[in-house]
Amino acid sequence: MYAQMxxxxxxxxxxxxxxxxxxxxxxGEKIExxxxxxxxxxxxxxxxxxxxxxxxxxxxxxxxxxxxxxPTLERKAILLAKVQDEAGHGLxxxxxxxxxxxxxxxxxxxxxxxKMKYSSIFNYPTLNWADIGAVGWLVDGAAxxxxxxxxxxxxxxxxxxxxxxxxEESFHQRQGYDIMMKMAxxxxxxxxxxxxxxxxxxxxxxxxxxxxxxxxVHSAQSMAWKIKINTNDELRQKFVDQTVPQAEYxxxxxxxxxxxxxxxxxxxxxxxxxxSEFFEVIKGNGPCNAERMEARQKAWDDGAWFREGLMAHARxxxxxxxxxx
Amino acid sequence: MSSEWPLWEIFIRGQHGLNxxxxxxxxAPDAEMAVKHARDVYTRRNEGVSxxxxxxxxxxxxxxxxxxxxxxxxxxxxxxxxTFFDIPEEVGKM
Ligand SMILES: [Fe+2]
Ligand SMILES: [Fe+2]
Ligand SMILES: [Fe+2]
Numbered sequence: 001m002y003a004q005m006x007x008x009x010x011x012x013x014x015x016x017x018x019x020x021x022x023x024x025x026x027x028g029e030k031i032e033x034x035x036x037x038x039x040x041x042x043x044x045x046x047x048x049x050x051x052x053x054x055x056x057x058x059x060x061x062x063x064x065x066x067x068x069x070x071p072t073l074e075r076k077a078i079l080l081a082k083v084q085d086e087a088g089h090g091l092x093x094x095x096x097x098x099x100x101x102x103x104x105x106x107x108x109x110x111x112x113x114x115k116m117k118y119s120s121i122f123n124y125p126t127l128n129w130a131d132i133g134a135v136g137w138l139v140d141g142a143a144x145x146x147x148x149x150x151x152x153x154x155x156x157x158x159x160x161x162x163x164x165x166x167x168e169e170s171f172h173q174r175q176g177y178d179i180m181m182k183m184a185x186x187x188x189x190x191x192x193x194x195x196x197x198x199x200x201x202x203x204x205x206x207x208x209x210x211x212x213x214x215x216x217v218h219s220a221q222s223m224a225w226k227i228k229i230n231t232n233d234e235l236r237q238k239f240v241d242q243t244v245p246q247a248e249y250x251x252x253x254x255x256x257x258x259x260x261x262x263x264x265x266x267x268x269x270x271x272x273x274x275x276s277e278f279f280e281v282i283k284g285n286g287p288c289n290a291e292r293m294e295a296r297q298k299a300w301d302d303g304a305w306f307r308e309g310l311m312a313h314a315r316x317x318x319x320x321x322x323x324x325x
Numbered sequence: 326m327s328s329e330w331p332l333w334e335i336f337i338r339g340q341h342g343l344n345x346x347x348x349x350x351x352x353a354p355d356a357e358m359a360v361k362h363a364r365d366v367y368t369r370r371n372e373g374v375s376x377x378x379x380x381x382x383x384x385x386x387x388x389x390x391x392x393x394x395x396x397x398x399x400x401x402x403x404x405x406x407x408t409f410f411d412i413p414e415e416v417g418k419m
Contacts, residue, residue, distance in 0.1 A: 035389045081369075088366050095350045098332070104352060105329045160349070168370075307354075311328055314355035 002055040002119045002143055004210040004282070006048040006228075008221040009040035025226050030156040033099035041225055045155055046100050047116070048227060050107045053093035054118040058292050060086045062126040063135060071129060078175050079132065085168045092164055096157035112297055120278060121208050123286030124201070130183050130190075134197035136176015138205040138243065144169045145239045146209070149229035158227070177246065184250040191251070198247065199255045203273040209236040211275055241267045333359040334384060335367055336377040345377050353378075 018038060024031065031037055060083050067083065070076035094104045110116040121139055126132060147169060151162045183194040209232040213219040222228035230238075240259075247254050258271045280286065330352035336345035348367050353359035359378040367373065387395060403409050412419050 091351060091366050092349060103329055310354035
């Protein structure tokens with residue numbers, strides 16, 4: 001997902017306090033920033049929300065890549081609005097993380113130093129316009145699978161950020177599917193491009209949910225804390241079940257010879273992605289990891305004079321105002 | 326000198342006639358820029374007709390541990406609600 005393989009932090013605190021905290025969560029209460037929370041809860045959330053925020057920001061890069069080359073002015077305006085939304089999503093999430101006592105600059109620095117991660121999916125290239133369709137349809141589609149249940153997460157600011165984000169996401173997925181429909185109904189060459197984009201993005205999209213975590217202690221803890229709502233396998237299954245008919249409508253083929261409907265479980269059987277590829281990508285060896293980090297580092301460095309300049313201007317104006325009073 | 330832009334709390338009036346409501350926060354060098362950023366971050370889909378920005382550092386919040394002393398006393402004052410009183414039907418709407 002946008003937050004993959006988030007390790008939960010151990011907590012050793014007063015068992016009575018912990019039990020009372022857990023009871024509040026079980027009762028469906030929201031935890032707010034100033035209230036008591038276990039250290040592990042706080043740290044795990046910073047890691048998860050931070051990783052989610054970084055993913056929104058880095059996720060602008062593969063799509064931003066096509067803004068200047070969109071095929072029509074309308075498509076360009078739509079993509080621009082979509083990418084701008086992702087910047088907004090990043091900001092909502094950084095602010096949610098900041099309520100836990102970490103600053104946005106600290107989070108950014110942790111991303112740039114490689115201490116924090118972003119979703120594996122954004123390390124794949126967008127080679128042509130059909131990829132922009134596939135990203136909206138599949139990548140935003142997979143993100144929605146995870147974000148919809150997270151609206152019910154136990155941490156108030158995170159839940160509220162998710163509610164805002166979910167309101168905006170279905171535009172993202174629909175604009176992607178709309179691109180796919182146009183291409184799938186276009187010339188044979190265009191349809192072939194759409195199929196090629198699906199071929200390349202299918203397994204990386206399945207990887208977004210992370211490896212199976214049904215036996216993971218970290219996931220069990222996060223689920224008890226309601227900062228994770230479903231297992232990775234549950235979400236992946238749901239995503240496949242939802243996406244297969246959408247591909248059929250487009251007349252495109254999911255690149256999985258093992259894919260078939262399983263009447264008994266009421267869902268599709270499908271092939272797992274290549275998890276060794278996934279681990280390589282999160283280790284930094286994906287096709288675009290270096291490029292993505294370079295772009296983020298450059299934006300941070302090139303923006304420094306601007307951030308500082310505006311701050312100096314604000315200080316000067318505040319001083320002049322005081323002097324005038 | 327590198328210093329992070331301060332944090333602002335953002336309040337938006339969604340429609341004429343409603344209160345400004347807290348929607349989130351953001352970083353900006355000064356109040357004017359905070360309004361501009363709030364426009365971009367929180368009203369991309371016509372969510373507002375007016376924006377307030379307040380430095381986060383200017384907000385004083387009640388402490389969660391004071392929840393009892395602050396709010397419990399009103400629990401026992403049920404007579405503050407109109408439903409506390411039984412008014413005979415013959416009297417009509419009241
Ligand atoms: Fe997003
Ligand atoms: Fe996204
Ligand atoms: Fe999105």
